[in-house]
Amino acid sequence: MFKDYFQFAHPTRVVAGREMIGALGFEFAKEGAKRPLIVTDEVIRGTGLIEKVEAGLRDGGLEPAGIFDDVPQDSGTGVVEACAQAAREAECDSIVAVGGGSVMDTAKVANALYVHGRTVLDYEGIYQLPRADGYEGAPLPLKPLACVPTTCGTGSEVSFGAVILDSEQHVKLTLGDFPLFPSLAILDPESTRTLPPQIAAATGMDAMTHAIEGYTSTEWSPHGQAFAAGALGLMRENLPRAVQTPTDEEARGNMLVAACMAIVPGAAASVALGAVHSMSHSAGAHHRVPHGVANSIHLPHVIRFNAGDDDTAERYRDVAEILGAESAGSGEEVGEALAAWVTELTVSLELPQRLSEVGVPEAGIPELVDGAMGDGCTLTNPREIADEDYSRLYAAAL
Ligand SMILES: [Fe+2]
Numbered sequence: 001m002f003k004d005y006f007q008f009a010h011p012t013r014v015v016a017g018r019e020m021i022g023a024l025g026f027e028f029a030k031e032g033a034k035r036p037l038i039v040t041d042e043v044i045r046g047t048g049l050i051e052k053v054e055a056g057l058r059d060g061g062l063e064p065a066g067i068f069d070d071v072p073q074d075s076g077t078g079v080v081e082a083c084a085q086a087a088r089e090a091e092c093d094s095i096v097a098v099g100g101g102s103v104m105d106t107a108k109v110a111n112a113l114y115v116h117g118r119t120v121l122d123y124e125g126i127y128q129l130p131r132a133d134g135y136e137g138a139p140l141p142l143k144p145l146a147c148v149p150t151t152c153g154t155g156s157e158v159s160f161g162a163v164i165l166d167s168e169q170h171v172k173l174t175l176g177d178f179p180l181f182p183s184l185a186i187l188d189p190e191s192t193r194t195l196p197p198q199i200a201a202a203t204g205m206d207a208m209t210h211a212i213e214g215y216t217s218t219e220w221s222p223h224g225q226a227f228a229a230g231a232l233g234l235m236r237e238n239l240p241r242a243v244q245t246p247t248d249e250e251a252r253g254n255m256l257v258a259a260c261m262a263i264v265p266g267a268a269a270s271v272a273l274g275a276v277h278s279m280s281h282s283a284g285a286h287h288r289v290p291h292g293v294a295n296s297i298h299l300p301h302v303i304r305f306n307a308g309d310d311d312t313a314e315r316y317r318d319v320a321e322i323l324g325a326e327s328a329g330s331g332e333e334v335g336e337a338l339a340a341w342v343t344e345l346t347v348s349l350e351l352p353q354r355l356s357e358v359g360v361p362e363a364g365i366p367e368l369v370d371g372a373m374g375d376g377c378t379l380t381n382p383r384e385i386a387d388e389d390y391s392r393l394y395a396a397a398l
Helices: 021-029 042-046 050-060 077-090 100-117 196-215 221-245 249-262 275-287 293-305 310-323 329-350 362-373 378-380 387-397
Strands: 014-016 038-040 066-068 096-100 145-149 159-164 171-176 184-187
Touching: 014 021, 014 249, 021 050, 021 096, 021 145, 021 184, 021 221, 038 100, 038 249, 042 050, 042 159, 050 096, 066 077, 077 100, 077 159, 096 100, 100 145, 100 159, 100 171, 100 362, 145 249, 145 362, 159 275, 171 275, 184 249, 184 275, 196 221, 196 249, 196 275, 196 293, 196 329, 221 249, 221 310, 275 293, 275 362, 293 310, 293 329, 293 387, 310 329, 310 387
Parallel strands: 014 184, 038 066, 038 096, 096 145, 145 184
Antiparallel strands: 159 171
């Protein structure tokens, strides 16, 4: 078939390899950076990685303008505003984000507030950043942003999206626009050397969910599917290795590459994932369930549901083949086999299997359903999904 419409963009320059943090300044100078603000969190700062980042910047002739290390696990609107204020005080001309999704998303949106002012809520949604000619024209540029991911999951280092918690309304705000694509992503296995196995497992399942939902969403494209298939092929072997043997530098490096590729179909100029992400955004906003853990719990249930749609089941057949799961049989059988394969993987990674294990009470289901229905990824789930379906899926995952 020839699809009626799709859009694809992947403008972020990716530099991968061992000891590339040492080349950060050399590479970032090519993006016009001279005085970057470093954005990170306290845990990463405690590992000594930021000293290596600073040395890498100085080695390339750049002068760090300051460090903002106040980003929590699920960054909120207040943190983004504080980060933008730090950028103003430092008078930086660029930003380096060193961390996981929360750190990178904070840096992306703080960059918008630093350049354009106003608040996070003003830019919520897709294509909401200021443009030269009102809504129609080219978006106004932000400061150059370099990302050094320290988890293998979010893919935020090459995506045009950001997710920020609005803690007052208990919703995760999604922003997506072309200027939010980072200029540079540095993938160096050194940056994940101290990653605890349980976080490597959870963030790795986030990456796997990006690839599977990106491959099957209504916004799928041949370009995106090529990235997703490549990512799944890498994850099949390297995710268990990276979790079970944290000293395996090759597996950690391959997982950085896989996570970076996995987000491309879901955030290559659209935010196009599916019901797993809608359920997880809601569980994260209401009960602070870590994003990767939530995806890991929800994924098999959504696969079974979506496999009821024939076209989607055929796409799951492709995914099953790449991952080495059973891919023969009817659509329903393929869905069941893939869901069982995912569960077997997450059990071996020692991830929680049920929402009740991570603090979600049965009474909380109705508000979780409302949150999932209101989430943007519901619109791009390959099978139409209603309140009752979400209620059943949450109950099955409880
Ligand atoms: Fe995700």
